Amino acid sequence: MDFCAIDFETATFDRHSACELGICVVQDSKIVETKTWLIKPPSFPYFSQRNIDVHGILPDDVKDAPTFEDIWYEVEEMMYGTLMIAHNASFDANVLRGCLDYYGMFTPKLNYLCSIQLAKKSWNYLPRYGLKHLAEYHQIKFNHHRAGDDAEVCAKISLLAFEKLFLTSNEEISEYMKAKIKKL
Template identity: 65%
Template sequence: MDFIALDFETATHEKNSACELGICIVENGLIKETKSWLIKPPSFPYFNYHNTAVHGITPEDVQHSPTFADVWYEIENLIYGNLIIAHNAAFDAAVLRGCLEYYGFFKPNINYLCSIGVAKKAWKDLKSYGLRSLADHHQINFNHHRADADAEVCAKISLLSFQRLFITRNDEVREVFNKKIKIL
């Protein structure tokens, strides 16, 4: 299994307002590395109070941070050609699209899958499939709503789901989830 788990935190309701990006690189079914970038969003210095209340990131935290445009080439090299998995992937894909559009970058064909759907297929009887609920169910402690921690838990939940579903290779993911794998 090779994939990248990805998570964004945003400064406002605008899809181009990424203020943090986290990725967790999975190679051969093992977590290789987790990285994050604080990002100065286009809305800087404005951050919506509700967003800050969720993730705790403030304008002061990102005032000297690069913009999405500054970090995109590094990120693109990491995710290019990989399956991307995110928890509530529609949100993260929309943020990625919003940032790419805002900065005028070409939108690459990126295959992505939602870990909520993966978990629902693996555990049909849970009351909630939120990231915190799944982490609690599997006794995984993490700093919720920080992009690197959320990306890593998404990777761990996905790996546990694949193990429960006896999926051991990327081509098997495509066979089982083909209609649920979307293109950015």
């Protein structure tokens, strides 16, 4: 199966304020690449202190970083033709849409799935389904709230969930998770 796991961190509460993006590419059920970009958001140099408290990214960290517009074509190429999975996918899909809209860019036809929904189907006995809790349950160590790490853990948890559900192809995922797969 092929998919990409994605995670955004934002500078403010505005959906177009991405300050970091991580993508983990999975081909033939194996992680083949994880890439992270720091991004200079439109609000630069302003960052909400509450957002900084979550991810620890400071305005100084992105002062020389590219904008979302500068990295989008590389990102789009990595995501092309695959299912996008994110933990709390509505947030990441809204940030992606917000960035594309802000820069007046075409929104690709992309299906996405929330790994929380996938985890709930796979481990319906767990008390919590946050990324940190799922990582602890599966003994996966990572730097939480950094986009590349979060995307890679999302991919690993998704692969474990697919294995538990005996899903071995994108077609099987589409059929089994049909009601949960959304369009960007």
